[in-house]
Each structure stands twice: as C-alpha cells, then as structure tokens.
Amino acid sequence: MKAGETGMKINHNYLMLQDSYLFSRVGKMVSAYKEANPNAEVISLGIGDVTLPLAPVVVAAMQRAVQEMGMAETFRGYGQEQGYDFLRQAVCNYYAAKGVELEISEVFISDGAKSDLGNILDILSTDNTVLIPDPVYPVYVDTNIMAGRRILFVNGNTENNFLPLPDPNIKADIIYLCSPNNPTGAVYNKNQLKSWVDYALAQEAIILFDSAYEIFVRDPELPTSIYQIEGAKECAIEFCSLSKTAGFTGTRCGYTVVPHSLVRENVSLNKLWLRRQTTKFNGVAYIVQRGAEAVFTPEGLSQIKDNIHYYLENARIIADTLTELGVWFTGGINSPYIWLKCPNNMTSWEFFDFLLNNYQIVGTPGVGFGTNGEGFFRLTAFGNRANVLKAMERLRNLQI
Amino acid sequence: MKAGETGMKINHNYLMLQDSYLFSRVGKMVSAYKEANPNAEVISLGIGDVTLPLAPVVVAAMQRAVQEMGMAETFRGYGQEQGYDFLRQAVCNYYAAKGVELEISEVFISDGAKSDLGNILDILSTDNTVLIPDPVYPVYVDTNIMAGRRILFVNGNTENNFLPLPDPNIKADIIYLCSPNNPTGAVYNKNQLKSWVDYALAQEAIILFDSAYEIFVRDPELPTSIYQIEGAKECAIEFCSLSKTAGFTGTRCGYTVVPHSLVRENVSLNKLWLRRQTTKFNGVAYIVQRGAEAVFTPEGLSQIKDNIHYYLENARIIADTLTELGVWFTGGINSPYIWLKCPNNMTSWEFFDFLLNNYQIVGTPGVGFGTNGEGFFRLTAFGNRANVLKAMERLRNLQI
Numbered sequence: 059m060k061a062g063e064t065g066m067k068i069n070h071n072y073l074m075l076q077d078s079y080l081f082s083r084v085g086k087m088v089s090a091y092k093e094a095n096p097n098a099e100v101i102s103l104g105i106g107d108v109t110l111p112l113a114p115v116v117v118a119a120m121q122r123a124v125q126e127m128g129m130a131e132t133f134r135g136y137g138q139e140q141g142y143d144f145l146r147q148a149v150c151n152y153y154a155a156k157g158v159e160l161e162i163s164e165v166f167i168s169d170g171a172k173s174d175l176g177n178i179l180d181i182l183s184t185d186n187t188v189l190i191p192d193p194v195y196p197v198y199v200d201t202n203i204m205a206g207r208r209i210l211f212v213n214g215n216t217e218n219n220f221l222p223l224p225d226p227n228i229k230a231d232i233i234y235l236c237s238p239n240n241p242t243g244a245v246y247n248k249n250q251l252k253s254w255v256d257y258a259l260a261q262e263a264i265i266l267f268d269s270a271y272e273i274f275v276r277d278p279e280l281p282t283s284i285y286q287i288e289g290a291k292e293c294a295i296e297f298c299s300l301s302k303t304a305g306f307t308g309t310r311c312g313y314t315v316v317p318h319s320l321v322r323e324n325v326s327l328n329k330l331w332l333r334r335q336t337t338k339f340n341g342v343a344y345i346v347q348r349g350a351e352a353v354f355t356p357e358g359l360s361q362i363k364d365n366i367h368y369y370l371e372n373a374r375i376i377a378d379t380l381t382e383l384g385v386w387f388t389g390g391i392n393s394p395y396i397w398l399k400c401p402n403n404m405t406s407w408e409f410f411d412f413l414l415n416n417y418q419i420v421g422t423p424g425v426g427f428g429t430n431g432e433g434f435f436r437l438t439a440f441g442n443r444a445n446v447l448k449a450m451e452r453l454r455n456l457q458i
Numbered sequence: 459m460k461a462g463e464t465g466m467k468i469n470h471n472y473l474m475l476q477d478s479y480l481f482s483r484v485g486k487m488v489s490a491y492k493e494a495n496p497n498a499e500v501i502s503l504g505i506g507d508v509t510l511p512l513a514p515v516v517v518a519a520m521q522r523a524v525q526e527m528g529m530a531e532t533f534r535g536y537g538q539e540q541g542y543d544f545l546r547q548a549v550c551n552y553y554a555a556k557g558v559e560l561e562i563s564e565v566f567i568s569d570g571a572k573s574d575l576g577n578i579l580d581i582l583s584t585d586n587t588v589l590i591p592d593p594v595y596p597v598y599v600d601t602n603i604m605a606g607r608r609i610l611f612v613n614g615n616t617e618n619n620f621l622p623l624p625d626p627n628i629k630a631d632i633i634y635l636c637s638p639n640n641p642t643g644a645v646y647n648k649n650q651l652k653s654w655v656d657y658a659l660a661q662e663a664i665i666l667f668d669s670a671y672e673i674f675v676r677d678p679e680l681p682t683s684i685y686q687i688e689g690a691k692e693c694a695i696e697f698c699s700l701s702k703t704a705g706f707t708g709t710r711c712g713y714t715v716v717p718h719s720l721v722r723e724n725v726s727l728n729k730l731w732l733r734r735q736t737t738k739f740n741g742v743a744y745i746v747q748r749g750a751e752a753v754f755t756p757e758g759l760s761q762i763k764d765n766i767h768y769y770l771e772n773a774r775i776i777a778d779t780l781t782e783l784g785v786w787f788t789g790g791i792n793s794p795y796i797w798l799k800c801p802n803n804m805t806s807w808e809f810f811d812f813l814l815n816n817y818q819i820v821g822t823p824g825v826g827f828g829t830n831g832e833g834f835f836r837l838t839a840f841g842n843r844a845n846v847l848k849a850m851e852r853l854r855n856l857q858i
Contacts, residue, residue: 065662066631066722067583072730078737107535117528120745124524127709128517135507135707169569169740176738177577180604183467200737204580231466262465307535308744309527322466330472337478337600338576340569344708345520346743 071206078196080426087410088420095418101449102420103376103437106240108305110368112349113361116304119352123345134344139335141167141313145347148354149313158285160315164328166335167350168312169342171270171299176201177338178266178295178314181330182232189230191222193241193427193434195268198234207232214430220244220388220397224257233258235284236268238275241427241436242397243373243389245280251287258293262322265294270312273303273366275392291317295327302394304353304362311342311350369394372446373439379450394439397424401456409435417452471606478596480826484810488820495818501849502820503776503837506640508705510768512749513761516704519752523745534744539735541567541713545747548754549713558685564717564728566735567750569710569742571670571699576601577738578666578695578714581730582632589630591622593641593827593834595668598634607632614830620644620788620797624657633658635684636668638675641827641836642797643773643789645680651687658693662722665694670712673703673766675792691717695727702794704753704762711742711750769794772846773839779850794839797824801856809835817852 084104092100112120126132140146146165153160168174179201188202192211202209210230214220220242235254237246246254258265267284275282284290299312306312316328342350352358377390380398387398400409406423413419424434439446484504492500512520526532540546546565553560568574579601588602592611602609610630614620620642635654637646646654658665667684675682684690699712706712716728742750752758777790780798787798800809806823813819824834839846 064629066664067586068723068725068727068730069581069583072581072733073725075733109530109533109535111530111533112527114528117524120524120527121521124517124520124745127512127520128514130509130511133509133511133705133708135509135705137708172740173738181469181472183469186466197737204734204737229464264466305533305535307740308533308537310740310743323468325468325473327468330468333472333475334604337597337604338573340572340707340710343710343743343746345524345745 069204071204074203075200078200080196080422084410084420084422087414091414098418100414100418100420101441101445103441103446103449104420104422105438105440107307108302108365108369108440109442110305110365112305112309113353113358113365115352115355115358115361116349120345120349123348127345137341137344137347139339139341140332141165141342142344142347145351146313148351152354153283153285153315156283156286158283160285161318164315164317166314166316166331167342167347168297168314169310170301170306170312171268171297171314172197174312174314175266175268175297177334178297178331179205180334180338181327182264186231187229189228189233191234191236191239192429193220193424193431194234195236195240196427198266211428214242214244216386216399221246221250223250223253226257226260230261231263233263233265234268235265236270237281238271238393239389239395240268240271241395241422241424241431243391243393243395244397245275245277245392247279248281248287251281251284252289255284255287255289255293259289263293264320264322264327265290267294267296269296270299271302271393272298273362274370274394276370277392280392285315285317291319293320295320300350300353303366304350304358305365306350309346309349311346368443369439372441372443375446375450376437376439379453383453383456390439396437396439398435398437400424400433400435403433406432406435417449417456419449419452469604471604474603475600478600480596480822484820484822487810487814491814498818500814500818500820501841501845503841503846503849504820504822505838505840507707508702508765508769508840509842510705510765512705512709513753513758513765515752515755515758515761516749520745520749523748527745537741537744537747539739539741540732541565541742542744542747545751546713548751552754553683553685553715556683556686558683560685560715561718564715566714566716566731567742567747568697568712568714570701570706570712571668571697571714572597574712574714575666575668575697577734578697578731579605580734580738581727582664586631587629589628589633591634591636591639592829593620593824593831594634595636595640596827598666611828614642614644616786616799621646621650623650623653626657626660630661631663633663633665634668635665636670637681638671638793639789639795640668640671641795641822641824641831643791643793643795644797645675645677645792647679648681648687651681651684652689655684655687655689655693659689663693664720664722664727665690667694667696669696670699671702671793672698673762674770674794676770677792680792685715685717691719693720695720700750700753703766704750704758705765706750709746709749711746768843769839772841772843775846775850776837776839779853783853783856790839796837796839798835798837800824800833800835803833806832806835817849817856819849819852
C-alpha cells in the first residue's frame with residue numbers, strides 16, 4: 059500500500075513539540091566545562107531535586123510495610139485506585155488544619171503531581187482554550203501541545219513581580235496557576251488568588267492549581283491552598299506532591315483534590331476523574347502509601363519541617379547575597395527558588411556562561427521557561443549548605 | 459453567560475462509557491448472600507489478584523533500598539523516567555534467555571501494564587480503527603471509547619477455542635492481543651501469532667501485545683513474547699507486568715517494550731513514547747525498582763516460580779474436576795484462568811447464582827467480558843489450595 063494513505067497513524071501533535079533541550083543543554087555545557095577544567099570545583103545551584111534523605115518515621119513506616127508484604131497474613135494485593143483510606147484521611151486532616159474541609163472521596167492519591175497534571179487533561183475536551191503563565195514549568199505547555207489545544211499565555215514580568223493577574227478581555231477555559239511558583243518562587247496573596255477564582259467562575263473555566271511548593275510558605279497571611287479562597291471548590295482542581303514536601307522525588311507520591319462542587323455541563327469532574335483513574339491507573343504502591351501516611355503524623359510533619367527549614371535557610375543566604383549585590387530578584391522567602399534579573403543586561407545563557415566560567419556556579423537560564431524568562435535566571439536552594447555558603451562567597455566578588 | 463454555550467467543556471466521550479458493573483455487582487451479590495447466610499463458607503474462585511506474599515529476596519532488596527533512602531550518602535532523588543538502567547538491563551537479560559535480543563533503550567519501566575496500556579494511546583491518533591477480541595479485559599475497550607476511536611471486535615468462541623485469527627477483509631490500525639489470555643486462559647501458538655504479525659505488517663497496523671501472564675506458560679513450544687515471532691519488532695509493542703509474575707499487584711511495576719524498528723509515518727514510536735513518559739510521568743519508585751531487580755536474579759526467579767507452580771497446581775485441580783464433570787473449558791494449563799461453558803445452557807449470571815446458592819462458590823460471569831462471554835464463566839487459580847480442593851469436592855456433586 060502507498061505510504062501515508064493507510065496504516066496506523068501517530069498523534070501528529072507530537073511533531074509540533076520542541077525538543078526539550080534546557081536541562082540537557084545545561085548538563086552538556088557543565089560536562090564540557092568540567093572536562094576542560096578538571097580541578098574546578100563546580101557548585102550547582104540549578105537542581106530542582108531534593109538532597110536530604112527521607113524522614114526517620116517515613117523510613118520506619120516503609121520498613122514495616124515491606125515486612126508486611128513478605129508475609130501471607132499481612133500481604134496486600136490490589137488497593138483501590140484512588141488510594142487507601144488511611145492516607146486519604148490523613149490528607150483530609152492536613153487540609154482541615156489549614157481551614158479547608160474535604161471529604162475523603164474528593165482526595166485521589168497520585169504517584170506525583172507531574173502524572174496527574176498531565177493525565178487530568180484526559181477528562182477535558184481538546185476543544186478548550188488553555189491559559190498558561192510565561193515563564194512556566196514546561197510540562198503545562200507540552201501536555202497541551204500533545205493534545206492539540208489552543209494555548210494563550212499571560213505575562214509575568216518585573217512590573218507585576220511575576221504575579222500576573224487575569225485580563226477579563228481574554229477568554230480561557232483551563233487556567234494553570236502555580237503558587238509558590240516554579241521557576242520564579244513568587245507567591246500569590248489571597249486577594250490575587252481571589253481575582254483568579256472570580257475570573258474562572260465568570261468564564262465557567264477551571265483552574266488547575268499546582269500546589270507542589272505550599273509547604274515552603276512561612277508568611278501566615280499567604281494562602282497554602284486554593285481552597286482557602288471562597289468559590290474555589292466550584293472552579294479548581296488542586297495538585298499536591300510529597301516530592302519537595304517530604305523528599306519523595308524518588309519515591310513518588312502526591313494527592314489531587316477534585317471537589318464534588320466542581321461541575322461542568324452538569325457533569326461531576328470528580329466522577330470523571332475517578333473513572334479515568336479506575337480505568338487507566340492501578341494505584342500507588344502500598345509501601346509508599348504507608349510512607350506517605352507517616353509524613354502526616356505529628357512526628358513526620360516535624361521531621362520534614364526540619365528539612366524545609368534547611369532549604370529555606372539556603373534560600374535566605376542566596377537572597378541576602380543578591381540583595382547586597384543589588385540584583386533584582388523574586389522568590390527565596392516562601393519558596394526554594396530564586397528568580398533573578400541577569401546583571402548588566404546579560405541574556406540568560408550569557409549569564410549562565412558568565413557564572414560557570416568565572417565562578418564555577420551552575421544555575422538555570424530563565425529563557426528555558428518561556429520567552430518572558432529571557433534575561434532572567436533561576437537559582438535553587440536544595441543543595442548542600444556548605445556549597446551554598448561557598449558559592450555566595452564567590453558571588454560577593456561579582457563585578458556588576 | 460448561557461449554560462452550554464461557553465465555559466470549559468468536558469471530554470464528551472466519557473458520557474459514552476457504560477458504568478462498569480461487573481465486579482461491583484459480583485461483590486454486592488456475595489455480600490447479600492453472606493448476610494442472608496452467615497454460617498455459609500463462601501469460597502471465592504473469582505479473584506484476579508494474587509494471594510502469596512512477595513519473594514524473600516524481593517523483600518530483602520526493598521528493605522535495603524528503604525534504608526538507603528534514609529541516609530544522605532545513599533539517598534536517591536529523581537530517577538530517569540524510563541527507569542534505572544540496572545532494572546532495564548535485568549529485563550533485557552530476561553528476554554535474552556528467551557531468545558529475544560533487546561537494547562536497553564527499547565525497555566521502559568512502568569508502574570504496571572494497566573497504566574501503559576492506557577497511556578500508550580496518547581501517542582496514537584484518535585483517527586485509527588481499533589480491533590479488540592471479544593471476550594476481553596474491559597480496559598482495552600473503555601480506554602478507546604474515552605478517546606473516541608472506532609472499535610471493531612473479533613470473535614472468540616468454542617469453534618476457534620477462543621483464539622480468533624485475523625480476517626484479511628477487516629481493516630484495522632491498532633490490534634489488541636492478550637496471550638495467555640484474560641479471561642479465557644487460551645494461549646496462541648507461534649503459527650497463530652505469526653498470522654497476526656503478518657496481518658499487522660500488511661495493514662501497517664500495530665499490535666498492542668499484553669504479555670502479563672507469560673510466566674504461566676509451561677509448554678516449551680508456546681511463545682512467551684511476541685518478539686519470538688519474526689517481524690514483530692516492526693509492528694508490536696509488548697506490555698509486561700510483575701503483578702501476577704511476582705505478586706506485585708500492590709507494589710506496581712512492569713515494563714513496556716517499544717522496539718526501535720517500530721516506525722510509522724517515518725516516526726519512531728520509541729521516540730514518541732519516551733517523549734510522552736518524560737513529559738507526563740516521573741518514573742517508578744527507586745525502592746520498587748530494586749525489588750523488581752531482585753525478581754530477575756536466579757534466586758528471585760526460583761522463588762517466584764514456586765508461587766507460579768502453586769497457582770498452576772490450583773488450576774490443574776480445577777481443570778481436572780471440570781474434565782471429570784464433562785464441562786467444556788479452555789485455559790488452566792498455561793494460565794491461572796479457566797474459562798468454562800456454563801452447563802445446561804445456563805446464562806453466565808444464572809450459573810453465578812447457581813454456584814453461589816448451591817455450592818457457595820464465587821466466580822466471574824463471562825458476559826462481563828463481552829457479548830461472546832455470555833454462557834461462559836471464569837474461575838481463577840489464585841486462591842488458597844485448601845479452598846480450591848474444598849470447592850472442587852463440592853463441585854463433584856454437581857448435577858448437570
């Protein structure tokens with residue numbers, strides 16, 4: 059048969075994707091530098107991964123669970139796809155402590171926010187317009203290109219402190235918000251989030267609220283869940299993760315909240331998501347769910363907060379140094395990310411080269427997160443304290 | 459704004475789904491029977507879940523891995539989405555022992571076949587015709603209804619021993635095969651699989667080959683991978699799982715093979731799947747991957763095979779009893795499933811009631827797996843040996 063006329067067709071939207079090059083390009087340039095300068099002590103302030111180990115109570119809980127799985131009397135087979143009730147209840151209790159009342163059936167245990175942020179799109183028509191902030195975590199854009207949706211961007215910049223607000227003249231159906239933000243570390247206050255909730259309600263749109271960094275918020279006035287905003291249960295799905303919260307980047311657990319009040323075209327999105335997950339997912343490992351349960355105990359919360367404080371202290375050290383140097387930045391206070399304006403009008407990659415070659419420091423060029431990231435740069439606070447101090451010592455010599 | 463004209467639209471294909479009722483209906487009827495007959499000893503031969511615990515080497519490997527995750531020096535954060543190379547290599551070695559040579563980059567570690575069988579559809583156009591056997595595992599049908607694809611069925615029946623072969627007059631783009639089969643336990647031989655491979659190559663279609671039960675095949679002449687058939691690398695994706703193989707139903711690990719030779723419209727499906735997974739998935743837990751690695755060691759393979767032999771002996775006991783009774787069945791020899799024709803022309807649900815009320819035995823009505831399942835019934839071999847023997851003792855009194 060003639061090629062192209064018959065036979066299985068691929069999803070042609072995938073041909074519209076840009077090759078994701080940001081972190082691999084960073085990796086290649088760092089490797090090349092290290093090869094050319096074998097004695098250089100390169101410090102990375104670019105990683106978006108945790109470095110501190112799992113909390114002791116989490117380790118203990120998982121050891122017990124592994125042991126249970128080795129004995130017939132306590133062995134567990136398939137769990138319900140939306141997660142064990144012991145963990146869903148723990149999540150509800152965590153929300154109650156923030157003043158948000160949820161039913162267990164509104165909580166879905168996930169293997170991480172990345173999976174659910176991608177897969178939620180299954181239950182939404184491809185005939186929706188998506189509104190995404192720029193700069194942004196690239197996954198929001200790519201998952202919608204894959205589905206062929208129309209994408210509009212809303213601009214973050216120094217004027218709005220990278221906290222864009224809704225424009226009532228722009229029509230959108232699916233709105234992505236991430237607060238505290240990756241990559242900027244900026245955090246919306248309650249009024250700002252309310253303006254987005256009001257906009258979504260007026261548009262009959264939905265907000266996909268990425269709450270992966272909520273645990274870093276220290277300012278008691280700032281929201282730590284979209285549901286602390288009135289009306290949010292009628293328009294928002296919240297995606298949370300234990301990745302940064304509890305060091306689960308390699309252990310994989312999170313939770314997604316789909317309120318029963320979230321109805322569109324007379325259909326419950328909670329019911330759709332349950333159907334999607336019971337058909338295309340088989341739940342998170344029992345062992346991992348027991349580890350996650352331990353995170354939410356008083357002891358667990360105390361242990362993970364020690365780690366969060368460690369990262370936030372790193373962030374403070376970086377933020378204070380930038381302040382001394384007179385570099386514009388946002389983030390670093392209620393977030394592990396610092397988003398700075400490259401000095402001397404350098405582009406993102408020029409500043410990357412400048413930092414690597416002159417100070418042996420690695421960060422992430424902001425342009426990799428969108429066109430509004432050009433001329434900006436992301437530093438992260440997940441590294442080792444000694445390295446952070448050393449890097450900041452080097453930067454104090456920065457000639458700008 | 460007027461309802462329905464504007465605002466976020468759901469995926470309307472979800473409204474075409476039938477409420478999945480099979481196992482919940484079975485559950486309700488069993489609960490009702492137990493309530494009405496509190497002294498009855500109900501034996502379930504209906505579960506599709508394992509009952510034997512994880513192998514000792516798997517438990518030991520996961521204990522070590524949990525311990526590593528609790529110490530900074532050995533802690534692991536994000537792993538690559540397609541899985542750690544130590545596990546991908548173990549999978550390649552497992553295939554090599556079957557005479558199939560694979561490259562590591564053709565192996566993708568999954569959190570189970572159910573997830574990957576659903577998510578693989580992301581990279582395939584919705585404008586493809588799907589060919590699905592009837593009876594069948596309902597997920598194949600539902601995931602395609604969700605995507606709005608056209609579905610054709612190919613008939614399994616007693617005439618073809620529930621091993622349907624391709625009809626060259628039927629055009630299809632995506633073909634589902636499951637062998638050893640759920641629910642029928644039937645196993646294709648090499649010639650039969652070759653006819654499907656040849657058909658797929660002629661159609662430029664692809665085969666989604668569900669190999670979840672391959673470990674149960676004892677007959678050395680029968681294939682245990684589609685890639686043992688010449689030409690399969692150019693037309694098939696194989697989905698494997700440790701769920702039944704190693705008791706991982708609650709631990710979640712499998713592997714999906716996408717050969718580099720699998721190209722459609724000049725695009726590598728391996729490249730598309732890698733892009734999908736790196737965008738919408740964050741890998742399987744490190745702890746679980748170490749457990750999976752232990753499965754593939756000589757000790758691990760020996761320990762899991764003890765469990766497989768236990769289940770297969772249960773199957774033999776069931777199969778022998780049905781033979782004594784003169785009941786037509788398939789499966790039970792190279793599979794943990796037995797698919798029998800209901801005696802006395804009973805319908806599937808009539809036979810369900812008959813077994814439950816008269817013999818306190820629970821099975822699964824075949825009609826729940828498709829129209830060709832009407833008048834048939836599935837029994838499974840995953841239960842406890844004593845219960846299987848007891849149930850078969852009861853059945854020897856069967857008046858048919």
